[in-house]
Amino acid sequence: MKFANRIDKLPPYLFVEISKKIAAKRAKGIDVISFGIGDPDIPTPSHIIDSLIAASKVPANHRYPESEGLPEFRKSVRDWYQKRFGVTLDADKEILPLIGSKEGIGHIALCFIDPGDIALVPDPGYPVYSVGTMLAGGQSYYLPLHEENGFLPDLDAIPEDIARKAKVLWLNYPNNPTGAIADAAFFEKAVRFAKKYDIAICHDGPYSDVAFDGYKPISFLQTPGAMDVGIEFHSLSKTFNMTGWRIGMAVGNAQIINSLMRVKSNLDSGIPQAIQQMGIAALKGPQDAIAEHNRIYQHRRDKLCAVLNQMGLKVKPPKASLYIWARIPDGITSADYATRLLEEADTVVTPGRGYGQAGEGYIRFSLTLDDKKFNEGLARLSKFGDKTSKTVKV
Numbered sequence: 001m002k003f004a005n006r007i008d009k010l011p012p013y014l015f016v017e018i019s020k021k022i023a024a025k026r027a028k029g030i031d032v033i034s035f036g037i038g039d040p041d042i043p044t045p046s047h048i049i050d051s052l053i054a055a056s057k058v059p060a061n062h063r064y065p066e067s068e069g070l071p072e073f074r075k076s077v078r079d080w081y082q083k084r085f086g087v088t089l090d091a092d093k094e095i096l097p098l099i100g101s102k103e104g105i106g107h108i109a110l111c112f113i114d115p116g117d118i119a120l121v122p123d124p125g126y127p128v129y130s131v132g133t134m135l136a137g138g139q140s141y142y143l144p145l146h147e148e149n150g151f152l153p154d155l156d157a158i159p160e161d162i163a164r165k166a167k168v169l170w171l172n173y174p175n176n177p178t179g180a181i182a183d184a185a186f187f188e189k190a191v192r193f194a195k196k197y198d199i200a201i202c203h204d205g206p207y208s209d210v211a212f213d214g215y216k217p218i219s220f221l222q223t224p225g226a227m228d229v230g231i232e233f234h235s236l237s238k239t240f241n242m243t244g245w246r247i248g249m250a251v252g253n254a255q256i257i258n259s260l261m262r263v264k265s266n267l268d269s270g271i272p273q274a275i276q277q278m279g280i281a282a283l284k285g286p287q288d289a290i291a292e293h294n295r296i297y298q299h300r301r302d303k304l305c306a307v308l309n310q311m312g313l314k315v316k317p318p319k320a321s322l323y324i325w326a327r328i329p330d331g332i333t334s335a336d337y338a339t340r341l342l343e344e345a346d347t348v349v350t351p352g353r354g355y356g357q358a359g360e361g362y363i364r365f366s367l368t369l370d371d372k373k374f375n376e377g378l379a380r381l382s383k384f385g386d387k388t389s390k391t392v393k394v
C-alpha cells in the first residue's frame with residue numbers, strides 16, 4: 001500500500017502517547033492518577049439526559065439529520081448567544097451546528113487553505129489548528145505565546161510578507177493550555193490586523209463559561225467588526241459537561257459559515273437529532289449548574305495551585321479554563337519532568353512541549369478529576385515535591 005505523505009506528517013495524538021504510558025503502568029497493577037486530559041468528570045445535568053431519553057423515542061430522530069442542523073437547535077444557539085454575550089446572530093445564516101467543535105476546527109482548513117497557504121497558529125495551542133492546516137496542504141506559522149505578554153500573540157511581530165500571505169488567524173481565549181484570557185482591546189487589535197491583511201479570524205471559545213472569581217469571559221463576536229472577518233467555534237462540551245455527546249457550533253460571518261456548511265454537507269450528515277434535542281435542553285434550560293461546576297473547579301484550582309507553589313513550581317491561578325499551566329524549574333525538559341512524575345509519583349501531567357515549541361518549560365494540569373482522585377493526586381504531588389526538594393536543588 002502507498003499511503004499519502006500527510007499520514008507520515010501526522011503527529012502521534014498527544015493523549016495517545018500518554019494513554020500508552022498509563023496503560024503500561026496499569027498493566028503492572030499500579031493505580032495511576034491522571035491530570036492529563038481536559039474532560040469534565042461531572043456528569044451531564046439530568047434534565048439534559050431526560051431530553052435525550054424522550055427524543056430517542058421519536059421516530060423522526062431515527063432518520064438522517066440535515067447537515068445544517070435542526071432550526072430549533074440553531075435558534076436556541078441564537079438565543080443563548082444573545083442572552084449570554086449580547087451578540088445578535090441570524091439563526092439561518094450565521095450559525096452552523098458541529099459534531100463537537102473539534103470537527104469544525106479540523107474541517108474549516110478546507111475552506112481557506114490551498115496547498116502552500118499559511119495559517120497563523122498560536123504556540124502553545126490546541127493541536128487541531130495546525131493539523132487541520134497540514135491536512136489541507138498548508139503550513140502553520142507559529143505565534144509564540146509568552147507569559148510576559150499574558151500569553152497573547154504579538155501580532156506586530158509577524159513579518160509583513162507572512163501577514164500578507166496568511167489566510168487564517170487562530171485565536172483561543174480563555175486559552176488551552178495556558179488558562180490565559182483576552183480582553184476587548186486585544187480582540188479589537190486582532191480585528192484591525194485581520195482587516196489590514198484580509199485574513200479570516202477563527203476564534204475558538206469553548207471555555208467562555210468555565211471561569212472563576214466572578215470573571216465572565218467575553219465572546220470574540222462582541223468585538224466591533226468581528227462579524228466582518230471571523231467566526232467563533234463554541235461547544236456544549238465544557239459548559240454543560242457534554243464531551244461524550246459531540247455537539248458544538250460555529251457562529252459568525254455568514255460567508256465563512258456558508259463555506260463550512262458546504263464542505264461539511266459533502267462529508268458528514270450532521271449531529272444525531274436526539275443529541276441536538278439535548279443541545280436545545282442545555283441552552284434553553286436552567287443554567288445554574290454552570291456556576292455550581294465553576295465553584296468545584298475553582299476550589300480544585302486553589303488547592304492545586306497551593307501544592308504546586310509548595311513544590312517550587314511557579315503558577316498563577318488562572319481566571320478561566322480547566323487548566324493550570326505550571327512553569328517547571330530550569331534544566332529539565334517538560335517531557336522529562338512529566339516522565340519523572342509518572343515514574344516516581346504515579347501521576348500523569350501533559351508536557352507543555354506537546355502543545356508546541358513555546359510550551360517547553362511548562363506542564364499542564366487538568367482540573368477534571370473527581371474529588372477523591374484529585375485529592376489523592378495532590379497528596380502524591382506533595383510527596384514528590386518534598387522528595388525533590390531534598391534531592392535536587394530547584
Ligand SMILES: *Cc1c(COP(=O)(O)O)cnc(C)c1O
Nearest residue numbers: 100101102126176206235237248
Ligand atoms: C475541548 C476543546 C475543544 C473541543 O471540544 P469539542 O468537544 O470538540 O467541542 C476545542 N478547542 C479547545 C481549545 C478545547 O480545549
